[in-house]
Amino acid sequence: MAFDVFITGMGIVSSIGIGVDETMNSLRQKKTGIGTLKHLNTIHELPCAEVDLTESQMKQMLGIKEDGVVVRTALLAMLATREAIAQAKLPLDGTYKVAFIHGTTVGGMEKSELYYFDYLENNTRNEYIEAHDCGSCTEKIADYFGGFSYVSTPSTACSSAANAFILGSNLIEAGVVDIAIVGGSECITKFHLNGFKTLMILDGEPCRPFDQTRAGLNLGEGAGFLVLESRKVMTERKVKPLCKFSGYGNACDAFHQTASSPDGQGAYLAMSAAIKMSGLQPVDIDYINAHGTGTPNNDESESQAIIRVFGDNPPSVSSTKSYTGHTTSASGGVEAVISIIAMQQNFIPSNLNFIQQMENISFKPVVDVIENVELRHILSNSFGFGGNNTSLVFSKI
Amino acid sequence: MRLQDIYINGAGSISIQEPLSKNGIFHPVVYNQPLVRCIEPNYKDYFEPNVSRRLSKIIKRAIVSAKQAIAESGIESPDAIITGTGLGCIEDTEKFLEAMILNQEKFLQPTFFIQSTHNTISSQIAINIGCKGYNNTFIHRGVSFDNALMDALLLFKKGEIHSALVTGNDEMTPKYFSLLGRIGYWKPEVENTLEILKQNASTGSFAGEGSVSLMFSDTKSESAYAKLQGFDLFYKPTIPVETKIRDFLSECEIEISDIDLCMTGMNGDVENDAVYSKALENLFTADSIGYYKQICGEYYTASSFGILATAYCLQQGKVPSHMILSGNSKSNVKHILFYNHFQNKDHSLALLLLC
Numbered sequence: 001m002a003f004d005v006f007i008t009g010m011g012i013v014s015s016i017g018i019g020v021d022e023t024m025n026s027l028r029q030k031k032t033g034i035g036t037l038k039h040l041n042t043i044h045e046l047p048c049a050e051v052d053l054t055e056s057q058m059k060q061m062l063g064i065k066e067d068g069v070v071v072r073t074a075l076l077a078m079l080a081t082r083e084a085i086a087q088a089k090l091p092l093d094g095t096y097k098v099a100f101i102h103g104t105t106v107g108g109m110e111k112s113e114l115y116y117f118d119y120l121e122n123n124t125r126n127e128y129i130e131a132h133d134c135g136s137c138t139e140k141i142a143d144y145f146g147g148f149s150y151v152s153t154p155s156t157a158c159s160s161a162a163n164a165f166i167l168g169s170n171l172i173e174a175g176v177v178d179i180a181i182v183g184g185s186e187c188i189t190k191f192h193l194n195g196f197k198t199l200m201i202l203d204g205e206p207c208r209p210f211d212q213t214r215a216g217l218n219l220g221e222g223a224g225f226l227v228l229e230s231r232k233v234m235t236e237r238k239v240k241p242l243c244k245f246s247g248y249g250n251a252c253d254a255f256h257q258t259a260s261s262p263d264g265q266g267a268y269l270a271m272s273a274a275i276k277m278s279g280l281q282p283v284d285i286d287y288i289n290a291h292g293t294g295t296p297n298n299d300e301s302e303s304q305a306i307i308r309v310f311g312d313n314p315p316s317v318s319s320t321k322s323y324t325g326h327t328t329s330a331s332g333g334v335e336a337v338i339s340i341i342a343m344q345q346n347f348i349p350s351n352l353n354f355i356q357q358m359e360n361i362s363f364k365p366v367v368d369v370i371e372n373v374e375l376r377h378i379l380s381n382s383f384g385f386g387g388n389n390t391s392l393v394f395s396k397i
Numbered sequence: 398m399r400l401q402d403i404y405i406n407g408a409g410s411i412s413i414q415e416p417l418s419k420n421g422i423f424h425p426v427v428y429n430q431p432l433v434r435c436i437e438p439n440y441k442d443y444f445e446p447n448v449s450r451r452l453s454k455i456i457k458r459a460i461v462s463a464k465q466a467i468a469e470s471g472i473e474s475p476d477a478i479i480t481g482t483g484l485g486c487i488e489d490t491e492k493f494l495e496a497m498i499l500n501q502e503k504f505l506q507p508t509f510f511i512q513s514t515h516n517t518i519s520s521q522i523a524i525n526i527g528c529k530g531y532n533n534t535f536i537h538r539g540v541s542f543d544n545a546l547m548d549a550l551l552l553f554k555k556g557e558i559h560s561a562l563v564t565g566n567d568e569m570t571p572k573y574f575s576l577l578g579r580i581g582y583w584k585p586e587v588e589n590t591l592e593i594l595k596q597n598a599s600t601g602s603f604a605g606e607g608s609v610s611l612m613f614s615d616t617k618s619e620s621a622y623a624k625l626q627g628f629d630l631f632y633k634p635t636i637p638v639e640t641k642i643r644d645f646l647s648e649c650e651i652e653i654s655d656i657d658l659c660m661t662g663m664n665g666d667v668e669n670d671a672v673y674s675k676a677l678e679n680l681f682t683a684d685s686i687g688y689y690k691q692i693c694g695e696y697y698t699a700s701s702f703g704i705l706a707t708a709y710c711l712q713q714g715k716v717p718s719h720m721i722l723s724g725n726s727k728s729n730v731k732h733i734l735f736y737n738h739f740q741n742k743d744h745s746l747a748l749l750l751l752c
Contacts, residue, residue: 388533
């Protein structure tokens with residue numbers, strides 16, 4: 001299928017920077033955002049990648065009143081969306097039909113875990129009850145900017161933001177909207193920190209994706225949003241594309257609720273479909289921004305799938321979760337922005353903390369930043385609980 | 398959005414009506430309380446005891462209703478599975494959340510967390526039927542199912558898929574019921590659920606829950622329920638909904654006079670119902686305005702039950718009196734416009750035809 005969708009703006013917030021420029025500098029200087037928790041009140045001492053801003057600080061940056069009912073996930077999203085809108089010079093005045101598609105899973109959980117018993121027992125926190133569900137979180141962000149004619153909330157755990165790209169581009173191709181802002185946001189909550197801990201997939205040390213000694217992931221938080229539009233609208237608006245969104249693949253591993261199949265069947269199907277839809281061959285891909293969580297299971301399964309698609313000598317692979325932590329539902333958006341920064345600036349981000357190659361795996365990740373390299377096509381992977389696997393391809397123009 | 402040849406070829410449901418049956422649409426069970434839970438089928442017929450114990454109720458409902466829809470359609474496995482859910486697996490979410498708070502983050506078990514993410518439903522259906530195709534989940538308040546349907550229809554439009562299982566799943570726990578009650582979702586007392594619209598001087602409705610699975614295909618099966626000719630989903634329209642409806646029907650190349658009925662989500666809540674009345678006042682009379690939430694109750698994905706009920710009415714060629722505002726039943730029904738809104742912000746329109 002011919003696919004003619006372009007990216008004209010992007011915004012990012014994560015532990016390695018507020019905005020594209022800070023993010024780029026951190027990646028080039030190999031500055032990780034993984035450290036000790038400061039903002040989340042938990043008993044666990046685990047390395048995490050928090051955005052070092054309080055909600056009050058973010059509200060101030062956004063011009064929102066201190067007592068405004070806005071959950072942390074929405075605040076992160078607003079900062080990233082604002083940057084994307086500015087770069088794309090997007091008018092939200094009704095000239096164009098614009099969609100806002102926001103992948104998230106925690107929604108307002110960060111407040112629910114504080115006020116849950118108030119919800120049940122008294123009327124003191126009623127304003128947060130409706131803020132719990134993910135859809136209301138999306139509408140809060142959309143209403144902050146105003147002017148959207150379509151809003152939606154894909155939620156497939158760690159591939160939520162990647163799936164936002166699919167809906168956004170299909171809405172544009174079908175002519176339902178002219179422009180779509182797609183991405184995802186997620187703050188760290190005690191709920192999923194404890195959940196991941198019970199699954200024993202959190203590393204007590206900084207994560208080591210694709211390393212033989214890897215022992216789990218570090219949670220991160222953040223938001224990444226991108227502006228998608230058709231060639232026609234982009235030309236009409238006289239805006240320059242950052243790159244082309246060439247294609248996607250979505251497949252279900254259908255293996256286990258929280259584990260990936262050993263041969264990475266779902267990942268294989270998603271990557272293959274994305275490359276095919278882009279009208280490319282595996283050899284055309286210059287860099288894979290891997291899902292690479294650092295859990296023994298994911299990295300083994302993803303590596304097997306990469307070898308099945310690309311052979312024993314795949315293109316450069318790195319997991320930037322060694323910088324941002326695993327930003328869960330936001331990761332597809334955060335890593336899309338990182339991929340496009342790399343494409344524009346001609347460098348490949350490294351995979352931090354790598355020491356020892358995985359047994360039975362023929363390749364090593366990129367261990368040092370590679371500069372002066374042309375990246376024509378980049379594949380970005382996002383795999384979620386339940387085997388919700390999505391791969392995206394971005395191409396240089 | 399005008400569609401080409403999309404059919405509803407199979408339907409399965411577990412709701413507050415007779416499970417895995419369409420009988421409840423024409424002959425509904427009537428309740429007299431503001432929270433009504435599903436009537437469950439005998440899950441022993443579907444799961445081994447050890448499997449059944451591991452799965453939460455909403456997952457079991459989803460799998461069993463999905464299997465019914467797939468079986469009816471005659472297709473072995475769909476090309477896509479897409480789920481809409483307002484709250485996901487809220488019962489297990491509550492269990493994990495409560496344990497976490499009460500035990501101060503200690504002694505937690507993974508089971509409830511594993512089943513707490515919203516996409517568990519779609520992926521458990523996929524795991525159960527071994528479907529490795531497209532899989533997605535949408536959470537968007539009262540249009541969660543409508544969002545899932547749009548995602549499927551866009552894939553059909555591209556020719557990427559030829560069949561899709563689109564599901565709407567929500568459970569209403571007593572706790573979530575009580576906290577939504579704090580912010581005006583429910584009437585304190587309900588005398589007769591079938592006559593909930595008689596209580597339309599106040600806000601709130603009665604709560605239901607359900608799992609509905611619909612099999613959509615670009616080929617009509619012998620047992621097809623209805624054809625879907627057009628679908629629209631929009632947020633905070635800047636023009637009146639009446640105009641949106643006129644534009645939608647003209648895009649679908651059908652006259653307003655050809656519409657036999659407009660099926661709405663009226664539920665006895667004064668504010669909710671007024672949005673429908675205002676949008677439809679110049680388009681339809683009480684004889685041609687329908688409603689269905691008196692049968693399934695109010696919940697975030699009740700529109701999935703509404704589409705099922707509408708498709709069933711078309712297949713049967715009639716709409717019973719308890720589903721029409723004027724109280725007069727209708728026969729020889731061929732064209733139904735389906736209109737759903739949530740808090741007058743999110744709106745969806747679907748045109749369903751006899752096929």
